[in-house]
Amino acid sequence: MLGLNKQDTSLFLIVVAMTVLAPFFLNPFPSESSLALFNAGYPDLMQRFVIFGIFAIGFNILFGLTGYLSFGHAAFLGVGSYAAVWIFKLFTYNVIPAIVFSVIVAGAFALFIGYISLRRSGIYFSILTLAFAQMSFALAYSVLSNPNFNLTNGETGLQVYGDDLQIFHRENLPDFPHLFGLSMRANYELEIGSWLFNFSAGYYICAIIMIAAFYLAVRIFRSPFGTMLRAVKSNQTRMYYTGLNARPYTLAAFVVSGMYAGLAGGLMAAVDPLAGAERMQWTASGEVVLMTILGGTGTLIGPILGAGFIKYFENIFSKINDTILHGWFAFLPEGLENLMVAIVHPFIGKGWHLTLGILFMLVIIFLPGGLVEGGQRILNLLRRRNGQKSDADKSAQSTPAE
Amino acid sequence: MGILEVKNVNKRFGGLQALGDVNLSVNERTVHAIIGPNGAGKSTLLNCLIGKLIPDTGSVMFDGQLVLGLKPYEINQMGISRVFQTPEIFGDLTVLENMMIPIFAKRDGSFRLHAFESTLNEGEIIDQAMVLLESLGMADKRTMQSASLSRGDKRRLEIGMCLAQEPRLLLLDEPTAGMARADTNNTIDLLKQIKDERDITITIIEHDMHVVFSLAERITVLAQGSPLVEDTPDNIKGHPKVREAYLGESA
Amino acid sequence: MDSIILQILNGLDKGSAYALIALGLTLIFGTLGVVNFAHGALFMIGAFCAVTLQRILNFSYETIDETKKDFLGNPLKVETPYVESWFGPEMGAGIIEWSVPLAILFCIPVMIAVGFAMERGLIKFFYKRTHADQILVTFGLAIVLQEIIKFYYGANPIPTPAPDALDGVINMGAIIGMDITYPIWRVVYFCFAAVIILGIFAFLQFTTFGMVVRAGMADRETVGILGINIDRRFTIMFGIAAAVAGLAGVMYTPINPPNYHMGMDFLVLSFVVVVVGGMGSLPGAVLAGFILGILESFASTAWATSLLPGINQVIIYLVAIIILLTRPRGLMGRKGVMEE
Numbered sequence: 001m002l003g004l005n006k007q008d009t010s011l012f013l014i015v016v017a018m019t020v021l022a023p024f025f026l027n028p029f030p031s032e033s034s035l036a037l038f039n040a041g042y043p044d045l046m047q048r049f050v051i052f053g054i055f056a057i058g059f060n061i062l063f064g065l066t067g068y069l070s071f072g073h074a075a076f077l078g079v080g081s082y083a084a085v086w087i088f089k090l091f092t093y094n095v096i097p098a099i100v101f102s103v104i105v106a107g108a109f110a111l112f113i114g115y116i117s118l119r120r121s122g123i124y125f126s127i128l129t130l131a132f133a134q135m136s137f138a139l140a141y142s143v144l145s146n147p148n149f150n151l152t153n154g155e156t157g158l159q160v161y162g163d164d165l166q167i168f169h170r171e172n173l174p175d176f177p178h179l180f181g182l183s184m185r186a187n188y189e190l191e192i193g194s195w196l197f198n199f200s201a202g203y204y205i206c207a208i209i210m211i212a213a214f215y216l217a218v219r220i221f222r223s224p225f226g227t228m229l230r231a232v233k234s235n236q237t238r239m240y241y242t243g244l245n246a247r248p249y250t251l252a253a254f255v256v257s258g259m260y261a262g263l264a265g266g267l268m269a270a271v272d273p274l275a276g277a278e279r280m281q282w283t284a285s286g287e288v289v290l291m292t293i294l295g296g297t298g299t300l301i302g303p304i305l306g307a308g309f310i311k312y313f314e315n316i317f318s319k320i321n322d323t324i325l326h327g328w329f330a331f332l333p334e335g336l337e338n339l340m341v342a343i344v345h346p347f348i349g350k351g352w353h354l355t356l357g358i359l360f361m362l363v364i365i366f367l368p369g370g371l372v373e374g375g376q377r378i379l380n381l382l383r384r385r386n387g388q389k390s391d392a393d394k395s396a397q398s399t400p401a402e
Numbered sequence: 403m404g405i406l407e408v409k410n411v412n413k414r415f416g417g418l419q420a421l422g423d424v425n426l427s428v429n430e431r432t433v434h435a436i437i438g439p440n441g442a443g444k445s446t447l448l449n450c451l452i453g454k455l456i457p458d459t460g461s462v463m464f465d466g467q468l469v470l471g472l473k474p475y476e477i478n479q480m481g482i483s484r485v486f487q488t489p490e491i492f493g494d495l496t497v498l499e500n501m502m503i504p505i506f507a508k509r510d511g512s513f514r515l516h517a518f519e520s521t522l523n524e525g526e527i528i529d530q531a532m533v534l535l536e537s538l539g540m541a542d543k544r545t546m547q548s549a550s551l552s553r554g555d556k557r558r559l560e561i562g563m564c565l566a567q568e569p570r571l572l573l574l575d576e577p578t579a580g581m582a583r584a585d586t587n588n589t590i591d592l593l594k595q596i597k598d599e600r601d602i603t604i605t606i607i608e609h610d611m612h613v614v615f616s617l618a619e620r621i622t623v624l625a626q627g628s629p630l631v632e633d634t635p636d637n638i639k640g641h642p643k644v645r646e647a648y649l650g651e652s653a
Numbered sequence: 654m655d656s657i658i659l660q661i662l663n664g665l666d667k668g669s670a671y672a673l674i675a676l677g678l679t680l681i682f683g684t685l686g687v688v689n690f691a692h693g694a695l696f697m698i699g700a701f702c703a704v705t706l707q708r709i710l711n712f713s714y715e716t717i718d719e720t721k722k723d724f725l726g727n728p729l730k731v732e733t734p735y736v737e738s739w740f741g742p743e744m745g746a747g748i749i750e751w752s753v754p755l756a757i758l759f760c761i762p763v764m765i766a767v768g769f770a771m772e773r774g775l776i777k778f779f780y781k782r783t784h785a786d787q788i789l790v791t792f793g794l795a796i797v798l799q800e801i802i803k804f805y806y807g808a809n810p811i812p813t814p815a816p817d818a819l820d821g822v823i824n825m826g827a828i829i830g831m832d833i834t835y836p837i838w839r840v841v842y843f844c845f846a847a848v849i850i851l852g853i854f855a856f857l858q859f860t861t862f863g864m865v866v867r868a869g870m871a872d873r874e875t876v877g878i879l880g881i882n883i884d885r886r887f888t889i890m891f892g893i894a895a896a897v898a899g900l901a902g903v904m905y906t907p908i909n910p911p912n913y914h915m916g917m918d919f920l921v922l923s924f925v926v927v928v929v930g931g932m933g934s935l936p937g938a939v940l941a942g943f944i945l946g947i948l949e950s951f952a953s954t955a956w957a958t959s960l961l962p963g964i965n966q967v968i969i970y971l972v973a974i975i976i977l978l979t980r981p982r983g984l985m986g987r988k989g990v991m992e993e
Contacts, residue, residue: 003520003523004520005522067785069785069788069789116974116978119978119981120977120981122784123688123784123788123932124928124932124977124981126785126788127924127925127928127973128973128974128977130921130924131921131925131970131973131974132970132974134921134970135966135967135970135971135974138963138966138967138970139963139966139967141966142963142966143962143963143966143967144963146962219517219518219520220517220518222520222521222522223516223517223518223519223520223521224502224506224510224514224516224519224521224524225514225515225516225517226517226521227495227499227502227503227506227521228503228506230492230494230495230499231492231495231499231503233494234492234493234494234495235490235491235492235493237486237490238490238491238492238563239475240473240474240475240478241452241474241475241478241483241484241486241490242475242478242483242503242504242507242563242567243475243478243479243504243507243508243511243512243567244475244503244507244512244513245473245475245512245513248513249513252515252517256517282917282921283917286792286796289789289792293789346801346804351800351804353796353800354796354797354800354801354804356796357793357794357795357796357797357800358793358797360789360792360793360796361775361790361793361794361797364786364789364790364793365775365778365790368786
């Protein structure tokens, strides 16, 4: 279907089902129950899932296929956000032109940075991209925000003000980013028993775009172009002595992944019309690296899983506090309860980054293939336990599934 | 006029004269071997032919065109393929994919943004790759990851990948180095078969005299960066200068 | 003329910090072949050694001074640091005041221990993995270390002043008849850095140990074949590199109050320094550190910023990009290092 083989088609349908039904299965607990804490089905968080999913899918096209580790991808995300907000300020709150413009601007920016950075490879490439991103951050944070030429509005962040031009804005349109009148904030709440489900326009618009972005990524992975990119990662010497010029291939991959980042940045501005320089900082670039690797580098579904995983637990961990912990460990004798709370305390709340850092190290050390590899190992283990030897043989022979 | 003409090539590395006034002419559709003791400059010469090194002076012509200064992929697209001492293949890719890539390179040139076509729809390319794999006896290994192949199979695959481009000149750099006897003989048979079946010129650098004398029609002996003699295998065998070069080294 | 000299001086202290961190990065890269993204964290841990020592020295016990009253009329509680009761009030106060220089002694064993633990516990498993994996795992470690520091010391910068005697300014120009006032501590920092850098070079140049390490940096395999246990020496080098980064951090605290993310801030710039200097070249790292520090200082002058607004923010990256593109091996890089 859609030019995909059977396996990819089913993977694609799973992703579609997951994103469309997310409002349901992300809210499995009744809204009044004590477990409601673990619900993730509200618009703001779901939007973050899909937007960072797009970002990671794009990053994976570069890193997963060609092996070039960029430490500056957040620059494209930030540029995309700024571009979108400028469209909001000058022309219209309609998200379509804003998103298109952010993709174009990020693509052009990626072409420029990629053209220079890709003259070097390996760690030099990583450091060049890092230097470019830090430079962009410095430019956005202070340099491009002076009274004569204010492109980024510096520390405050770029936002839409009442006296902005907005040439095509009309009275009857929402005063917020919208899709032909449908506000990104529009939300429909469905109550079934004690469950509450949110259906947000913003989420579904982002979700549809992510599905399209995912489909495109699958096509790229399965195209001759994708094979060439994997060849770049595998052996550049053979590539050159087979009459192939690796650089335009990597540059194309770099630009495509920069455009994905710009798309994610544009969507971020679309759900919240604000663009700040901190979005471009290198810690933000590090985050997308973490997502991709945590999920599974070079796999199709990995980046989406990684993005969802990190954003979900970031949200949960920051909500847990000592009171909740005391509740959980209440069944223990008091001394032990306090001890357990004291042990867990550094990892929750503001300690989420500590947890993330440890998790990330563990993944790199023990599970370089990320969650996808973990899942496969568990599956293989289960199959072996069931004694279905033939199945295990089959899975060992087939190329790593997604 | 040979298909490959090397004229007065010099190459220095610091104080070392790696190549001194090398002249070489390789005739079309022959197997030409370049032999010589260690450090004679064989690999340097080869690297000058394929664009990895640029000679200080002199010229390299392929089929009447100047090769010097071109990028490796440009030289390859002119019709020169190279087999490396340690097989250079795409280890992360399957055997079939390895075989498809040079066919793509032949059809599409050094770069093409075919990002939205499906590899599965490239029936013609897959068929060509399969025909080659079958002729190499590797068709049943097509889904294997090529890094897990045996050394001998990696060599076969690499030679096959070069043939897939239908090159006019095939350069081989010690193709049997580090191989077991059986693998070496297999490789010799494969190269003989290629020589008989294809319209191709082969230049081979080799240490193993067994390989050289089974294949070569002409031999150039290189010593200390310069050609010593060039002749047919029979004449080379008893040549006093050649003995001197080799014995001088081993003594 | 005066202002030019002043800018050069201003660049020296930051340049010293860059040079020290870059030196450590290069030592680790040259010996172990590992790209250590956690090196900035070592710099930060060094700085927090100074904070810790300051806190330890300030451990106090409470006494009630009946002769004085606080504003509510209760007897005044007086906190007396233990050191003051042990060494007498004056000596004790002196020790507390000199906590930053004293932290040097405290920092060296701590940093060497941290370095050994890091190398034996984590880095050694990554010798055979790709550079990308090395970058990623040390990046993860850097996050963990900085979050631990943040957990125990909070997110705000912690002031750690220099001793009063070294806290003022001196007129550097007096000798040559010019008027250049300059903070004393920065002079101290530069001299300290110079001593360490010279010490490292002397160590590598004149000791047998250093000779083996240099040989190992040039050609690891051959040295290994000679039957020399190169790994153990490299572990020791890692400890030394960690100690150098730590010392750079300790002495930097009076210039810039330490916070948990200072390591990351310096790391990015130090990597740029290493690359500009030439990956694997020790003199290159030092030279590039000072050059970039001074360039940054010049770019921060009012004249430069009025000409090109914000040039001070981007100059280092700009220079790095230009150098990498025109001299791919950096200023003093060797052929064949990190070129695949």
